Amino acid sequence: MAEGDSLVRIARKLEPAMSGRVLVAASAPNPRSTLRQHARRLEGRLVERIETRGKHLLIHLDDGLSLHSHLGMNGGWRVDDGRGFGKPDRIAWLLLEMGGDAGEGSGASLRVGQFGGTTLRLVRTVELDRDPRLARLGPDILAPDLDLERAASRLVASPDEVGVALLDQTVVCGIGNIFKSEACFEAGIHPWRPAPSLAGEGSGESEAARLLGIARRQMQDAVETGRRPGRIYKKTGRPCFCCRAPGIRSRAQGDDARTTYWCPNCQS
Template sequence: MPEGHILHRLARLHHEHYAGAPVRVSSPQGRFADGAALVDGRVLTHADAWGKHLFHHYDNGAVVHVHLGIYGEFTESALPLAAPVGQVRMRMRGVGHGSDLRGPTACEVITPGDVDAIEARLGPDPLRPDADPERAWARIIKSRSAIGVLLMNQAVIAGIGNVYRAEVLFRHGIHPERPGKSLSRSQFDEVWADLVELMRIGMERGRMHVVRPEHDHGAPAYAKNRPRTYVYRRAGDPCRVCATPVLHKVMGARNLFWCPVCQPA
């Protein structure tokens, strides 16, 4: 599932290409036809994101809300666009640029009040300038739940997914099964600051970069054209720092990876 940096990158890209001018919006697949009709030809005023949610705001008050889920993705192209390929839920065309959306969990027209309600359910987003980490700390310090679970809870911190969860805990030597309430304030502050930096790098580059330069060598990444990770999808491989085999388990229905030496229980 795309993590928050991808949605912020899309918001910035779509704002740059579409804001301030009418946008032609259609639904070649047909499932978003009614929603597309409400915003087709309207001026997009701005695009923004909160966690894993993307919002396109139009001048008539309508907002297109997109949640990519596991399979959703945008493809971006210069105009003219080719004939739609696959199940294109939403097609956007502006001045010289077009976007096709396929496979999202949500693609709907909502009101500004609905946007407020969605954002009220979400925790602070490390990539937003208005983020308040105190809200996340207040929930974590009171919880007996594992920090590995809490970091994936979008109501605690918005935008964190499986990769950032595994990697930020490794970078700070925190075992994923530690109760949230066992973290010190300094540990939380360091994790939050690291998430802000790592996610900003991911947003700028379009790819996650989580391995420090001194460790960025040795075994290749878990997939082609992906930067190296410390532990994510490296079960059984030697830790890049201490060479201990990386462990794996399922936590909250998601795969979890950690080093038992660098992240002691």
């Protein structure tokens, strides 16, 4: 599942394959692709840079156009390492072939592809900020310059339960279902508490700031290692990593009924 850490890893993988290169071929073989009619418009354009905002990926091109991608639960980007994508080309939402970098003089081409996802569109870069899904995003939990206190104040301003507020991309963006449970567990915070109860008293660090700091560190670690904590997510009924009691619980939470995992001994 593509949470913010996956998107940063995808961007790091795509960056060397794409940035500074010209798109020499573009196609949208999957009949369900939203770029079915427009993929050819990408041909001849230069890739300037790749950006992530929470779970959104933006590929900026040289003539004021950007590709906006969101992978949803099951989508992914793949780089062809010379042996194909590991999936048939015909199901790709978008296939892009880059020409060799003039600086390398190799002329070797590289291919990348998006498979599945919920959003894939070509948009004028100046219009990106008017897209309601992007305009309403809260601060990115993985932004290098994240102001943790400001993010924490947004979290405690949410009227929702902690486990719902953490998934609300307009509060803070990038956290998904796995890190929601893993961060609450490590912080010892019960995910069913109201988010305003995480406000600090006096001048000390608030529980909200501590929780978001833990989520950020867990996700930064996952960016670097490719591994997620795996202490509580999908561990229903198993012994707790911390207290050893065999009672990890899980239940659907919020209007979207996303499953939340917690230990009743360790989280309050």
